[in-house]
Structure formats: structure tokens, C-alpha cells
Amino acid sequence: DVQLVASGGDxxxxxxxxxxxxAASAVTFNTYWVHWVRQVPGKGLVWVSDIKSDGxxxxxxxxxxxxxxxxxxxxxxxxxxxxxxxxxxxxAVYFCARAYASGFASWGQGTPVTVSS
Amino acid sequence: DIVxxxxxxxxxxxxxxRATLSCRASQSVSNYLAWYQQxxxxxxxxxxxxxxxxxxxxxxxxxxxxxxxxxxxxxSSLEPEDSAFYYCQQRGxxxxxxxxxxxxxxx
Numbered sequence: 001d002v003q004l005v006a007s008g009g010d011x012x013x014x015x016x017x018x019x020x021x022x023a024a025s026a027v028t029f030n031t032y033w034v035h036w037v038r039q040v041p042g043k044g045l046v047w048v049s050d051i052k053s054d055g056x057x058x059x060x061x062x063x064x065x066x067x068x069x070x071x072x073x074x075x076x077x078x079x080x081x082x083x084x085x086x087x088x089x090x091x092a093v094y095f096c097a098r099a100y101a102s103g104f105a106s107w108g109q110g111t112p113v114t115v116s117s
Numbered sequence: 118d119i120v121x122x123x124x125x126x127x128x129x130x131x132x133x134x135r136a137t138l139s140c141r142a143s144q145s146v147s148n149y150l151a152w153y154q155q156x157x158x159x160x161x162x163x164x165x166x167x168x169x170x171x172x173x174x175x176x177x178x179x180x181x182x183x184x185x186x187x188x189x190x191x192x193s194s195l196e197p198e199d200s201a202f203y204y205c206q207q208r209g210x211x212x213x214x215x216x217x218x219x220x221x222x223x224x
Binding site: 095109 | 126133148150151155160161162163165166167168170172173187204206207208210211212213214215216217218
């Protein structure tokens with residue numbers, strides 16, 4: 001099965017920036033959409049963003065549009081989430097996953113992002 | 118956005134008993150519904166996709182059914198390792214949304 005590994009989470013101040021990454025092990029990485037989903041510890045799952053297999057299309061949740069940018073480098077089998085103008089409410093564990101039928105499969109282990117002064 | 122509600126919030130049953138979880142959508146999602154299992158400190162794991170299809174490697178005690186706005190998820194005979202949160206999620210309309218989850222406790 002495809003393995004996804006999320007990394008890059010850190011502690012940043014409000015208004016700051018951070019880039020998290022999602023690296024895949026699969027040769028077929030360039031054939032599927034990748035999504036980011038976040039979760040405040042002890043709370044539910046919230047979809048954040050996705051990107052098409054070839055990187056030509058990306059969509060965002062209203063709460064992050066204009067501040068977050070998703071991109072991918074298929075040669076490096078990696079998807080990135082650039083997060084700017086971070087807010088306290090962006091604090092969460094960020095998971096990446098690949099699209100699979102109506103759901104998301106091969107979730108990465110999550111990378112924690114804390115926005116605090 | 119489509120709102121998913123789940124019931125019950127918590128279910129506590131004994132080993133070997135049957136658990137049935139419900140997920141209701143605020144509007145039709147056809148069969149574009151998935152179920153996930155999440156244990157503390159772990160990423161979610163896809164269990165059911167397209168409302169009734171088991172993901173690879175999922176034991177057959179897990180099943181799902183429904184379409185439109187009403188969906189059920191069943192664990193036919195609870196095992197200790199089934200203690201977890203279970204979330205439904207839809208991709209019938211953009212953006213994808215998740216339900217609030219049901220906690221399953223196995224006594």
C-alpha cells in the first residue's frame with residue numbers, strides 16, 4: 001500500500017508562516033489526488049485542501065483560502081502545504097491522505113502545528 | 118456545506134455484541150460516503166468507502182449500507198481492538214465534510 005509521511009510541523013507565532021510536507025513511497029504518486037485534513041486534539045476532522053494528480057487544480061476550505069497554498073512535486077513524490085498568516089485557530093495536527101473512491105486512504109501519521117505567542 | 122450528524126455519541130457494548138452507528142446527511146450525498154476508525158494518537162483508517170465497500174484488509178465484521186441521506190455502519194461482533202472513534206465523511210458535494218464521530222467502547 002502507499003505510505004504517506006507528513007512532516008514539518010512546528011510552533012509558530014500568530015501571523016507567521018510554515019510549510020508542511022507529505023512524502024509518498026509509491027511509484028504511482030503522480031496518479032492520485034492528495035488531501036490535507038486537520039484535527040484539533042480531542043476534536044473532529046476538518047478537510048483543508050486538495051490537489052490534483054498533475055498539480056493543475058487545487059481547492060481550499062473557506063477558512064484557509066487566501067492564506068494556505070498547496071503544491072506538489074511529483075518528481076520528489078511530495079505534496080506541500082504552505083501556511084501563511086497563521087492564526088491561533090489553525091493549531092491542529094495536519095494529516096495528508098490520498099483520495100480513494102469516496103474516501104481518503106493511506107493517511108500519514110500527522111504533523112502537529114501550534115500557533116501561539 | 119453538507120452537514121453530517123452521527124448517533125449515538127457514545128456506545129458501550131460487550132465483547133461479541135453488535136454495534137450499529139448512524140450517519141445522516143443534511144442533503145443527499147448519493148453513495149459517496151466513507152467511514153473511518155481512529156484510535157488515540159493515530160491517523161484515521163479508511164474502513165468503508167462508497168457507503169458499503171470494505172477497504173483493503175478490513176475484517177468482514179465491519180459493514181456499511183445506505184444511500185442518499187441515511188447511512189449505517191455495523192460491527193457485527195465486537196472485538197477489543199474495535200474500541201475507537203468512528204467518523205463518517207462525504208464527498209458527494211464540495212467541500213468534503215466529516216461527521217462529529219461516535220465513540221465505541223468495548224467492555
